[in-house]
Amino acid sequence: MQTLTKTSTTADQLPQVHEQRNDGIPLDLEWVKAVQANTSAIERRAATLPGRRSVKKDYQAAWLCKAISVMDLTTLSGDDTQDRVKRLCAKAKQPVSPALLAQLGMEGLTTGAVCVYHDMVETAVKALDGTSIPVAAVSTGFPAGLSPFHLRIQEIRESVDAGASEIDIVISRRHVLNGNWQALYDEMAEMREACGDAHIKAILATGELGTLRNVARASLVCMMAGAxxxxxxxxxxxxxxxLPVTLTMIRAIRAYQERTGIKVGYKPAGGISKAKDALVYLAMIKDELGDRWLQPDLFRFGASSLLGDIERQLEHHVTGAYSAQHRHPIG
Known part of the structure; x- marks a missing residue:
């Protein structure tokens, strides 16, 4: 087995360290209303990708290490405790056993970030002190986003004050479903302002938006507002x-970059639990946006169970045998 080449550096773990930040642009309703989504073509393209893009052996191991480096290791449960978050942070700092990483030539590999509820931000920040791993907080009445707006804004500010360097906010789905793009833009812009220097990830809740056209338009409006x-x-x-939603959103990112020159990041979250699925997402990003988006400042997986399956695949690559899932706990 050949030693892999490291694909990330310490600087790569910081949010948006290489690119100009997206300050947004005035809402362009003509552009928004002109956006369409050819659902059948998008679904056909997404369905054929897994069979046309595959990597094996050392190349697969390298891509799986890349997936770890762009992972937001996440715990968002009602029974989260400080000890659980501390264990999660330890896992983020050492996501794969040192011996295995040494055999792969990937010493120093960490996850891209740790994502927690607001109440656990301070605990995570302390646990990650001395590292370059950022803490992301889910805010604004997560997950429904239906709390009073002034409380959502205050929650953002308190998460930033607690030390979060990234804020994952949820949009009001009703603005999209009603086609009220001005309201969505204004909401997003105010949330962006409340984040200050912290970077903001706009959660669209695409499964509740009805159509891929709505997904495309909501993506564009959030970017215009500074996501x-x-x-x-x-x-x-x-x-x-x-995959169809991903293709829709990253093509919106590409269109925004072509029009403004600004690169906006992308984060698929929920339901990505297998290493083979992560490889497909990475291949789509590479095909549609290029290699620059394969760095942690422009791409993240929102995941928890995904890391365990990647560990098993890496161990199989090194030893030729699969280990039991319970040998790779998150904490």
Whole structure:
């Protein structure tokens, strides 16, 4: 087995360290209303990708290490405790056993971030002190986003004050379903302002938006309002990240970059639990947006159980045998 080449550096773990931040643009309703989505073509393209893009052996192991480096290791449960979050942060710092990483030549590999509820931000920040791993907080009445707006704004500010360097907000789905793009833009812009220097990921909850056209338009409006990332889901919806939704959103990102010159990040979340699925998403990003989007400042997986399956695949690559799932706990 050949030693892999490291694909990330310490600087790569920081949010948006390489690119100009998206300050947004005035709402362009003509552009928004002109956006369409050819659902059948998008679904056909998404369905054929897994069979046309595959990597094996050392190449597969390298791509799986890349997937770890862009992972937002997440715990968003009602029974979260400080000890659980501390264990999660330890896992983020050492996501794969040191011996296995040494055999792969990937010492120092970490996840892209740790994502927690607001109440656990301070605990996570302390646990990650001395590392370059950012803490992301889910805010604004996550996951429904139906709390009073002034409380959602205050929650953002308190998460930033607690030390979160990334804020995952949820949009009001009703604005999309009603076609009220001005309201969505104004809401997003105010949330962006409340984040200050912290980077903002706009969660669209795509499974609740009805159509791919709505997904495309909502993606564009959130970017116009200054989103640093657009994200598929809270992970709590019935339907979360899918390949058709991903293709729709990253093509909106590409259109925005072509029009403005600004690169916006993308985060699929919810339902991505297998290593083979992560490889398909990475292949789609590479095909549609290019290699630059394969870095943590422009791409993240929102995941928890995904890491365990990737560990098993890497161990199989090194030893030729699969280990039991319970040997790779999150914490």
């Amino acid at each position: 640093d990332f657009i994200k598929t889901s809270t992970g709590k919806e019935t339907v979360n990240a899918t």
